[in-house]
Amino acid sequence: xxxxxxxxxxxxxxxxxxxxxxxxxxxxxxxxxxxxxxxxxxxxxxxxxxxxxxxxxxxxxxxxxxxxxxxxxxxxxxxxxxxxxxxxxxxxxxxxxxxxxxxxxxxxxxxxxxxxxxxxxxxxxxxxxxxxxxxxxxxxxxxxxxxxxxxxxxxxxxxxxxxxxxxxxxxxxxxxxxxxxxxxxxxxxxxxxxxxxxxxxxxxxxxxxxx
Ligand code: 1PZ
Numbered sequence: 418x419x420x421x422x423x424x425x426x427x428x429x430x431x432x433x434x435x436x437x438x439x440x441x442x443x444x445x446x447x448x449x450x451x452x453x454x455x456x457x458x459x460x461x462x463x464x465x466x467x468x469x470x471x472x473x474x475x476x477x478x479x480x481x482x483x484x485x486x487x488x489x490x491x492x493x494x495x496x497x498x499x500x501x502x503x504x505x506x507x508x509x510x511x512x513x514x515x516x517x518x519x520x521x522x523x524x525x526x527x528x529x530x531x532x533x534x535x536x537x538x539x540x541x542x543x544x545x546x547x548x549x550x551x552x553x554x555x556x557x558x559x560x561x562x563x564x565x566x567x568x569x570x571x572x573x574x575x576x577x578x579x580x581x582x583x584x585x586x587x588x589x590x591x592x593x594x595x596x597x598x599x600x601x602x603x604x605x606x607x608x609x610x611x612x613x614x615x616x617x618x619x620x621x622x623x624x625x626x627x628x
Contacts, residue, residue: 440492
């Protein structure tokens with residue numbers, strides 16, 4: 418099946434997203450997210466409120482990339498420069514640019530931190546580790562402080578519906594448990610690097626709290 422999820426594809430997308438001079442190509446960044454969303458959809462409809470929001474944000478970025486100013490959206494670096502230079506970002510509160518590329522990508526960027534933490538704890542987990550616990554610990558350390566109570570509540574309920582560690586390893590479609598663990602070990606430094614580059618760029622430009 419051509420469109421079946423594989424962890425390898427996610428890894429490949431994030432790998433392609435890094436340019437030689439360490440810029441992040443938006444095209445591959447969002448294709449990595451698309452893979453992750455298709456994976457999440459395969460886990461059941463409890464997660465659809467999460468994947469809908471992710472798809473919405475992926476779509477906003479894709480529209481910018483495909484739009485008339487698309488050349489400015491080649492990399493996260495060029496997007497930040499273009500939107501700031503042209504005052505296309507709401508810095509203090511949402512007003513005339515509620516869906517800027519910068520604020521939209523920031524939401525995915527925070528979610529990437531969740532992914533990094535979650536995959537790291539999956540990688541180092543043992544057979545009796547609980548995915549719901551790993552997931553909510555990762556969530557509490559990343560996205561949760563940015564979410565209102567109602568979303569935190571809904572997320573917590575969704576986490577309880579996560580498949581077991583064994584089932585999780587299976588759907589990752591990357592071979593034996595040991596092979597999954599090896600692949601996770603390769604994927605994580607890459608995901609961390611993409612995350613760190615974006616984090617530094619956003620910090621330097623004071624963009625980490627965009628409304
Ligand atoms: C496989 C397990 C999935 C667990 C995913 C853990 C993340 C839980 C996130 C809950 C988000 C709920 C829906 C909407 C949230 C939005 O309010 C926020 C802020 O956006 P704004 O309102 O400011 O426009 N959106 C986000 O924080 C982005 C969330 C993207 C989550 C993508 C998760 C993809 C997981 C892949 C799984 C392999």
